[in-house]
Amino acid sequence: MITHRPRRNRKNQIIRDLVQENSVCVNDFIFPMFLIDGKNKKSDIASMPGINRLSSDLLLREMEACIKLGIKSFVLFPNISEKLKDKKATESLNKNGLYLKTLKEVKKHFPETVIMTDVAMDPYSSDGHDGIVKNKEIINDETLEVLGNMALAQAECGADIIGPSDMMDGRVGYIREILDENNFTNVSIMSYTAKYASSFYGPFRDALESAPKFGDKKTYQMNPANSKEALLEADLDFAEGADFLMVKPALSYLDIIKSLNDNFSIPIAAYNVSGEYAMVKAGAAEGWIDGKKVRDEILLSIKRAGASVILTYFAKEWAIDHKK
Ligand code: PBG
Numbered sequence: 001m002i003t004h005r006p007r008r009n010r011k012n013q014i015i016r017d018l019v020q021e022n023s024v025c026v027n028d029f030i031f032p033m034f035l036i037d038g039k040n041k042k043s044d045i046a047s048m049p050g051i052n053r054l055s056s057d058l059l060l061r062e063m064e065a066c067i068k069l070g071i072k073s074f075v076l077f078p079n080i081s082e083k084l085k086d087k088k089a090t091e092s093l094n095k096n097g098l099y100l101k102t103l104k105e106v107k108k109h110f111p112e113t114v115i116m117t118d119v120a121m122d123p124y125s126s127d128g129h130d131g132i133v134k135n136k137e138i139i140n141d142e143t144l145e146v147l148g149n150m151a152l153a154q155a156e157c158g159a160d161i162i163g164p165s166d167m168m169d170g171r172v173g174y175i176r177e178i179l180d181e182n183n184f185t186n187v188s189i190m191s192y193t194a195k196y197a198s199s200f201y202g203p204f205r206d207a208l209e210s211a212p213k214f215g216d217k218k219t220y221q222m223n224p225a226n227s228k229e230a231l232l233e234a235d236l237d238f239a240e241g242a243d244f245l246m247v248k249p250a251l252s253y254l255d256i257i258k259s260l261n262d263n264f265s266i267p268i269a270a271y272n273v274s275g276e277y278a279m280v281k282a283g284a285a286e287g288w289i290d291g292k293k294v295r296d297e298i299l300l301s302i303k304r305a306g307a308s309v310i311l312t313y314f315a316k317e318w319a320i321d322h323k324k
Contacts, residue, residue, distance in 0.1 A: 022304045023297055025172040025301065026322070030116055030269075031315035034207050035059060035078045037098050047203035049281045051313050053079050056102040060109055065114060067270045069319035075102065075116040075163060075311060079208050080123050087133065089124035092150045106134060106160030117154040119147050119175065120166040125318070128212040130220060136246060143168050148178040155184040162248075165192040167220040173240030190244040190269055190309075191237040194230035194256050197221035200249045200275030205279040207274070230256045234264055244309060249273040251298060254305040261306025269309035270302045278314040292321060 009019045036043060036052040041055035052063055078099040084091045099117075106115055120130045121143065124319050127133040131143035143166070146220060151162045162179070164171050172191050179187050199219045205211040222229055234245050245264055247257045248271035261268045280298070284291025295314050302310050312318075 007062075021173065021269070021302060022123050024299045024318070026056060026084070026121055026315075026319050027072065028303065028308065028310050029071055029318070030309060030311045031066060031071050031072040032075045032077060032311055033059060033062070035076055035098060035102055037081060040316075045203065045207045046111055047206050047278050049285070049312065050317065051277075053207060055118070056098075059102065060105065063106065063110060063113070066316055067110065069316065069323065071315055071319055072112075073114040074106075074119065076106070077118050077204075077208060078102075078123050078254070082209070085094075086123055087126055087127040089121040089150070091144055091180060092121070092124045092146070093153050095153065095157070101151055103154065103157040103159060107305065114160045115158065115160040116163050117151075117159040117182070119151050119164040119171075121146060121150075122166075122210045122212075123208050125210075126213070128210055130217065132177040132317065136214065138168075140170070144171055144174045146173050147223050148174050149289055151175040152178050152182055152184075155187045156178055158294075161188040161190050161243075163192065165248075167192065167217075167222075168181055169196050169236075170240070170244050172237045176241040188243040190246055191239065191242040192248055192271075193237045193242065193245040194253070194260065195221050195246070195248045196224045196253065198252075198273070199280050200250050200273045200274075203274035203278045214256045224252070226257055227259060229240050230260065231263060237267065238264055245271045246271060246309075246311075247307070249276060250302050250310070251276050254301060257302065257305040257307050267308045268306055269311065270305070270307035271309055272298065272302060272312040272314065274313065292317075301315070 010016055025201055036053040038055040039057055042058055043053045045051055122130045131138040155301055171191055196323050245260050246269040247253050250270040250272045257270050280291055282292050283289040
């Protein structure tokens with residue numbers, strides 16, 4: 001006699017649906033989009049098939065299409081021309097520059113959408129690093145000032161969520177204080193809490209042309225071998241006032257997502273990064289995997305691990321394929 005037959009709960013689709021513990025829905029997504037200067041410009045990114053860099057006019061049109069599909073949140077990243085980059089990321093504060101100007105336009109056209117911004121120096125830095133560089137070192141505390149000003153400028157242009165992706169120590173508290181002092185108490189912070197020094201960011205750096213000009217990011221991004229350290233980062237970000245804790249990348253770090261979700265009472269986000277997207281696209285193009293099914297399984301696994309928010313380049317195609 002077999003008393004427990006788990007297969008009874010798998011015997012048909014209706015029962016499988018009844019007992020399903022997790023599901024993905026379009027409300028879970030933040031869709032990352034890449035911006036370039038110009039008008040009516042669209043350039044593709046070889047390592048990210050299906051994703052383009054868009055000028056602001058085309059970006060607005062693409063957002064409209066996404067909104068119609070039910071996507072309500074976006075994060076924007078700028079591809080800044082090399083000649084505007086400098087050691088202090090000055091261009092990041094230019095209210096008439098590509099990023100802040102587009103942000104204002106986006107909020108004017110779509111006031112109801114949630115726009116997350118990126119706070120880090122690398123897209124604007126002539127060193128291609130997330131902080132100020134002196135003698136090949138990344139200087140933490142001087143960088144905070146730049147990040148704080150960047151966050152404030154973004155809030156002034158309508159950002160709903162500030163996303164510090166730089167991994168400097170103390171930046172969440174620093175940014176929270178500047179926002180509060182300037183009456184932006186309602187602007188949220190989604191901290192890139194456990195951001196690993198990962199090789200999965202390659203295609204993103206192609207998209208922004210933002211790869212470090214020397215060395216790597218290991219003095220600020222985390223060692224992929226560590227998990228306790230993620231709890232330390234999370235303790236600090238929570239104490240400093242973060243509203244969401246993010247884990248990045250997602251797939252090789254599902255254990256970290258689970259650990260943060262088990263230990264913290266604020267929502268956990270996961271960034272399903274560019275290299276994770278590229279691998280699925282490449283495998284599917286070769287005909288070696290079923291790209292759509294693998295995509296759906298990946299997104300579900302991120303939810304199951306404990307993320308309530310997923311930043312993913314798959315957002316739009318998922319929404320198309322799952323349209324009710
Ligand atoms: C940099 C930043 C990176 C990503 C988001 N913000 C790359 C890096 O740290 O070099 C990667 C996102 C992706 O790979 O999709 N501040």
